[in-house]
Amino acid sequence: MPESLVTPTVGCRFFYVSRLAPGQPVTVIAELLRVSRAFNRQHGITGALLFDGEHFAQLLEGDPAVVFPLAARIEADARHAEVDVRLRLEGAFPRLFEHWVCGWAEEEEVGARLVSAQAPALAQLTAFRELVEGSDVG
Template sequence: MLISTLYVSRSRIEPTRATAAIADLVEVSIANNLRRDITGALLFTGAHFAQILEGREDVITALMKSIGRDERHDQLTVINQAPLKERIFHDWALAYNGPSLFIARHVARVLASPPGVDKQRTARWLTDTMLELMTV
């Protein structure tokens, strides 16, 4: 079964190393995602990550465990995980369009949201934002 997982996390990457670290992360992730048949998109705000991953449930579950151990970030919060009828980012092993500083406060607010926040609405907003940024 195909699933989509959307998470946000806080970056632990030193700001002076961010450009090189993210370039390396994107390059390695694209190669790994192609091999694993994963699609998706990544936002990096300088302080936070937001990422959508699409693929087989077992593959995404294993990747999320690996991401959870990655020292480049912490406070990983899954916003949405749901079955997927068709991929949204079908043409992208990992869509990334550079730092997205103008939405930084919005992503930070997602991490700070209380447990009762409407996660479906948040997930739709982040997904739509990623799609718009990737078509620029």
């Protein structure tokens, strides 16, 4: 989508942390990234998926009519477990990400800074953005 068509506001934010399901090889991530990139781009969903070798953290932002059904599919996805939703809000928010990106964080960084964090959701989002910026975004 051309940059000029990316709206500065979105209708919802969905943010969660989870853990790679037991017995799942790390290689499943390649497949889910392939599907995610195509779907998210096609539907104007922006945000990021961060993985540290064990934990995921993901922010999805976009049209609630698309994001919330996707969120339900993600929550039910057996490739990860212990899905802990930290933010599920409908409303007009500034987009935090211009695109949808994925990043590999340092080992245990997502676990230490997000999964075990007790901070309010917005502070967690700030930490999340910092981690995405410091990760090998691909």
